[in-house]
Amino acid sequence: MSFRVKNNVKWVGKVDWELNKFHGDEYSTHRGSTYNSYLIEEEKTVLIDTVWAPFAKEFVENLKKEIDLNKIDYIIANHAEIDHSGALPELMQEIPDRPIICTQNGVNSLKGHYHQDWNFHPVKTGDQLELGNGRKLIFIEAPMLHWPDSMFEYLTGDDILFSNDAFGQHYASEFMFNDLVDQSQLYEECIKYYANILTPFSKLVIKKIQQFLELNLPLGMICTSHGVIWRENPQQIVHKYLEWADAYQENQISIIYDTMWGSTRLMAEKIAQGMGAVDPEVNVKLFNISSRDKNDIITEIFRSKAIVAGSPTINQGILTGMAAILEEIRGLGFRAKKFAAFGSYGWSGESPGIIDGQLEKAGFKRVLEPLRIIWKPTEEGQKECLAYGMRFAESIKNQGSKINVL
Numbered sequence: 061m062s063f064r065v066k067n068n069v070k071w072v073g074k075v076d077w078e079l080n081k082f083h084g085d086e087y088s089t090h091r092g093s094t095y096n097s098y099l100i101e102e103e104k105t106v107l108i109d110t111v112w113a114p115f116a117k118e119f120v121e122n123l124k125k126e127i128d129l130n131k132i133d134y135i136i137a138n139h140a141e142i143d144h145s146g147a148l149p150e151l152m153q154e155i156p157d158r159p160i161i162c163t164q165n166g167v168n169s170l171k172g173h174y175h176q177d178w179n180f181h182p183v184k185t186g187d188q189l190e191l192g193n194g195r196k197l198i199f200i201e202a203p204m205l206h207w208p209d210s211m212f213e214y215l216t217g218d219d220i221l222f223s224n225d226a227f228g229q230h231y232a233s234e235f236m237f238n239d240l241v242d243q244s245q246l247y248e249e250c251i252k253y254y255a256n257i258l259t260p261f262s263k264l265v266i267k268k269i270q271q272f273l274e275l276n277l278p279l280g281m282i283c284t285s286h287g288v289i290w291r292e293n294p295q296q297i298v299h300k301y302l303e304w305a306d307a308y309q310e311n312q313i314s315i316i317y318d319t320m321w322g323s324t325r326l327m328a329e330k331i332a333q334g335m336g337a338v339d340p341e342v343n344v345k346l347f348n349i350s351s352r353d354k355n356d357i358i359t360e361i362f363r364s365k366a367i368v369a370g371s372p373t374i375n376q377g378i379l380t381g382m383a384a385i386l387e388e389i390r391g392l393g394f395r396a397k398k399f400a401a402f403g404s405y406g407w408s409g410e411s412p413g414i415i416d417g418q419l420e421k422a423g424f425k426r427v428l429e430p431l432r433i434i435w436k437p438t439e440e441g442q443k444e445c446l447a448y449g450m451r452f453a454e455s456i457k458n459q460g461s462k463i464n465v466l
């Protein structure tokens with residue numbers, strides 16, 4: 061499969077309908093993904109990025125049907141992660157001397173992955189590559205969006221920003237343009253991608269977008285390296301990124317919990333009931349972390365103004381599912397979110413205190429001291445949970461008014 065993106069720019073990547081996990085087992089891809097590679101054929105011919113390693117042979121064979129590989133003048137490697145650079149070894153066997161344009165960090169990480177001394181040409185922000193026919197590529201380094209080596213480039217004449225991972229989504233589709241796909245599915249995948257991958261780099265996202273906007277380049281299209289191409293109103297995803305990067309929150313509280321025999325779940329349900337009683341506007345959602353996808357829960361936390369996290373106590377600690385998601389939360393560095401912790405116990409009862417300490421360390425702001433209830437909550441215990449939920453919701457009422465993802 062290949063298709064024309066615009067004028068002399070073609071997509072020559074791979075749609076991966078089967079992918080259900082990415083980054084090892086770290087990121088769920090319910091709708092598959094795509095690895096987008098682009099071929100620009102002006103007086104100079106340029107290939108931008110490749111595909112994930114398992115598709116390397118297929119990619120090179122398909123590329124040969126599009127073009128005599130010897131006609132490729134430059135290869136651009138915007139990012140060394142294997143989903144984009146994975147077919148380079150296969151390709152470089154065919155055209156071993158071809159210049160590879162990347163950042164200096166790209167040289168380091170490509171050498172680190174492949175241990176090859178390819179013909180690297182490092183570029184910096186503002187460097188340009190003349191393609192002929194009145195077109196040139198302008199390079200823009202984008203360190204930590206999301207690796208040190210990440211880079212974008214802008215194609216003059218066609219007004220296309222090649223943004224690599226930024227503005228992308230893990231979303232397989234035969235309709236590779238944003239205006240052709242289901243908008244709610246598209247934005248579900250966009251926000252999930254942002255929440256799970258780009259959250260830690262939000263300040264850099266804002267800076268990089270501002271830097272790009274200051275260049276005053278017309279933005280006709282954004283060609284990302286995953287998912288659909290933004291051809292209709294590409295500014296929409298840029299604005300959405302600015303919103304998401306700015307400590308995003310909706311009027312939502314997520315209660316995340318794990319439970320062994322239902323006592324902590326009962327606490328969660330009563331806390332939720334209390335929240336709804338004092339604030340009918342707030343969107344309270346409950347997630348049992350053992351039965352829900354962790355990346356989807358992270359996306360819900362991203363959308364929330366606050367979370368309440370609960371685990372029973374086991375072996376003087378917390379359940380391992382809760383431990384795992386707390387580690388994920390720590391690493392993502394969410395900003396401006398509030399929290400409380402709870403859990404049932406039988407004898408020692410450390411879990412709410414452990415969760416409380418970890419969320420505080422993760423930068424969340426405590427609303428209430430932890431709540432713990434011995435054994436299964438009695439009528440009295442349930443009333444305590446209800447009151448806890450009421451106090452929690454009351455104290456953050458009317459915060460987080462953004463409610464629409466689209």
Ligand code: FEO
Nearest residue numbers: 139141143225285
């Ligand atoms: Fe799509 Fe950072 O790789």
